[in-house]
Amino acid sequence: MAISIPPIIDLEASGFGRGSYPIEVGFATEDRVVHSFLIKPAPTWLHWSVEAELIHGISRSQLDSDGMTPREVALKMNDMLRGKTLYSDAWSFDSSWMGRLFDEAELVQRFRIETINKLLTPQQMELWTDTKQTLWSEMHIERHRAANDVQVLQETYLRVMQATTA
Template identity: 40%
Template structure:
């Protein structure tokens, strides 16, 4: 099972009040990403998180799409898939996806699963080590969703053999 769909989300921080600011999906070799404009109720912002992903609030205001549009486009992009997306941070990513779809007031047509469950706990250390090597290689801009899904996919392929 090498051809899997992968999701990654960047957020305003790692806090229970954080919200999604960028989402990317890699599906059948095609990567799509969206910047998400802040919803009125989304207030939490972490300067440390901003320094990691490099996405400013001003950039989100200028270039981001409303949650409703992102949720619609994400559902459309995934409409012909098996509706399972794999994440290397499933608990966080699923919470942020729930936040996005709750704000959009529409139903999501996919589920988020842990990539670690797919590969098994025996391969998890190898996956983590390979992902770290890729992050340090300079080939990817770590902590940007589109780059991270590609990096996660490459590390997964390495482990899946």
């Protein structure tokens, strides 16, 4: 039986609390194609956490030189994701940061973000964290970069489904 893989989204941010904003967004579509964009901070986005930078490894100067404006990212995402529902394992954070991006861009978000938990049974949710940890060890890729995180999340979903539908 073929398991359909949901589109997954992940964001990295300037920090963890009030005032933080998105600095990178990554998403993987149902066909497992991954896209990611660095986001140049808007002039009013001033919050910066050194602790967060140590986790994701993205500097503010890298965003200024390599990032796209919030409007450019929002337009691209609406074009690529219109009408889709993407799933996040950190829904409250990711949806809040996405809202901040679209507010800054002065655009309506044309796709939805839901929690991955909506797709999982309680048994599958129990397997989620351990499966994800195992994959991080196996895949040997850098954590806390949006493109890498969505790849691991899709693979986690696939493994959890295979383990519980066999």
